[in-house]
Amino acid sequence: MIRINRYAHNLGQPTGTMSSQIPFTAQSVTDTNSSDHSTFSWHMQYMKALAERNRWHSTLTAIEMSGALHANQFRKSGAPYFTHPTRVATMLVCYGVDCDRGLTKAFLHDVFEDCSDRITPSELSAVRGFDARLVPDLIALTKTYADSKSDYFTRVGRSLDAVAVKLADRLDNLRDLDVFPTWKICEYLKETFEWILPLGRRAVSSFPDHSAVIQSLTSTIEYFLAQYASRGYQFKYDGAELGFLDTEER
Numbered sequence: 001m002i003r004i005n006r007y008a009h010n011l012g013q014p015t016g017t018m019s020s021q022i023p024f025t026a027q028s029v030t031d032t033n034s035s036d037h038s039t040f041s042w043h044m045q046y047m048k049a050l051a052e053r054n055r056w057h058s059t060l061t062a063i064e065m066s067g068a069l070h071a072n073q074f075r076k077s078g079a080p081y082f083t084h085p086t087r088v089a090t091m092l093v094c095y096g097v098d099c100d101r102g103l104t105k106a107f108l109h110d111v112f113e114d115c116s117d118r119i120t121p122s123e124l125s126a127v128r129g130f131d132a133r134l135v136p137d138l139i140a141l142t143k144t145y146a147d148s149k150s151d152y153f154t155r156v157g158r159s160l161d162a163v164a165v166k167l168a169d170r171l172d173n174l175r176d177l178d179v180f181p182t183w184k185i186c187e188y189l190k191e192t193f194e195w196i197l198p199l200g201r202r203a204v205s206s207f208p209d210h211s212a213v214i215q216s217l218t219s220t221i222e223y224f225l226a227q228y229a230s231r232g233y234q235f236k237y238d239g240a241e242l243g244f245l246d247t248e249e250r
Helices: 026-030 037-054 057-069 083-094 100-108 121-125 132-140 149-156 160-174 182-206 208-230
Strands: 235-238 241-244
Touching: 037 057, 037 083, 037 100, 057 083, 057 100, 083 100, 083 160, 100 132, 100 160, 121 132, 132 160, 149 160, 149 182, 160 182, 160 208, 182 208
Parallel strands: none
Antiparallel strands: 235 241
């Protein structure tokens, strides 16, 4: 029997030191209705205020750059693309990632992949107010055509920040899958099950001092997978491998 822990998520219970100060919950950020303009503005205002209060200069720079670089880009749902990195960063705060470097990477995690005609790693490193030491993790998070999945997820798994951003990125993407055709949803869920969950589980052991944050993110992804399974995206057991049923098998 294939088991997904449907109740292992920790929605609304951030584990970081700032949890009592956060005016929203992880559940509110991952809710499928959280893309509306008023909610996005609320998250954006909070993130800016948080960065200003803590003098997180790289995060403030990243917010401005992400907004500018992703201008005129849109999600498949029709929402401005900048809502995505903002939700990823907000989600990380909810789960206890409250540091300049982690939130900077959250806001910029897609720029090398989706804005390669607008900025390069060397150009970003030279931006005034930006910590160039953060660029390697942004490169690690950027999947290229030459990367196999094994190479890509192995690279991401070497960095705590990269793992946290990747998990939050996947969690946000899972909430928007209904805009895709069934075959695409199946493909994405299968990748999540076979690569993202193992990434999170390995990171719990690799980064024991931060295991609570990683475990919470991973468990919430498990919860989302369970929700999709309950809607008919069924699992199969094939030898030693677990995976989703392909569309033609359903």
